[in-house]
Amino acid sequence: MNLFKALSYKEWMKTRKFILVAFVLLAAVAMYSYIEIKYAIRIQEAVNVWYGFIFQGMSVSSLMMYLIPLSGISMAIVQFVPEMTNKRFKLTLHLPAGETRLVSAMLLYGYGVLFILYLACVIFLSVIIGMVLPSEVVCMMVSQLLPWIIAGLAGYGFTVWICVEPCWRQRISNMLVSIGLLSILFVSIYxxxxxxxxxxxxxxxxxxxxxxxxxxxxxxQGIQ
Known part of the structure; x- marks a missing residue:
């Protein structure tokens, strides 16, 4: 537990500015979606707006489809690129603990931070959207956000996989596999x-x- 706390503190010092920026961006997009819906209701009337969301599969916050996965990818870059470029990752693996435990701690920190950010975003978005749209639309919105959230979390792990890989040729293969797996989560936005x-x-x-x-x-193993 002490090792996990120490690694988490190290990762926090490295990623705290990014976490703040990601939080502000997610909140800003949520507020923008709320304002956009309020404006649409004023112009088109509530019944027409509700019909579009319930029967036509319109997205409450289409920008989240891009912001959520990008935040996961960016989190991995901020967390692991300095480790690789400054050659700190090799030192981390030589700490008095198994490499599986060390890497797991670093990954769980990243997954945990992103999960908290996404959960806060979903709750905040559900509350403010629930003020102007019926609960059916809010439930549909959450179901629409779910694969994007999974894409954000998975995008984080896949980006770590790419960053840690020591061979550039293998990195390209990793990237192609990652894109293929993540694309499954964007087959439909309905x-x-x-x-x-x-x-x-x-x-x-x-x-x-x-x-x-x-x-x-x-x-x-020192593979190049």
Whole structure:
């Protein structure tokens, strides 16, 4: 536990500015979505706006489709690129603990921070959108956000996998695999499309956690 606390503090010092920026951006986009819907209701009347969301599958906050995955990818870059460029990752792996435990602690920190950010975003968005739209639309919005949140978390793990990989040729392969797996989560933006694909989303998320360990082993073995 002491090791996890120490690593978490180190990661916090490295990522705290990014976390603040990501939080502000997510809150700003949520407020923008609220203002946009309020304006649409004023211009088109509430019934027409509700019809578009309930029957036509319109997105309450389409910008989240881009911001959430990008925040996960950016979190991995901020957390691991300095480790690789400054050659601190090798020192981290030589701490008095198993490499699996060390890498797990670093990954769990990143996943945990992103999960808290996304959860806060969903709650905040649900509250403010619930002021102007019925609960059915709010539930549809949450179901629409879910695959994007999984993409943000998985995008974090896959980006770590790419960053830690010591061989550039293998990095390109990792990138192609990552893009292919993440693209599954953007087949459709229609709400509840992924309601029967829960196991698939779990597998994508789980693979994003497991794959970095393979590149970590290659890095420790000194593969170029």
């Amino acid at each position: 709400p509840e499309t992924y309601s029967d694909f829960t196991c698939g989303m779990i597998l994508v998320l789980a693979s994003s956690f497991v794959f970095p360990f393979y590149s970590c082993i290659r890095f420790k």
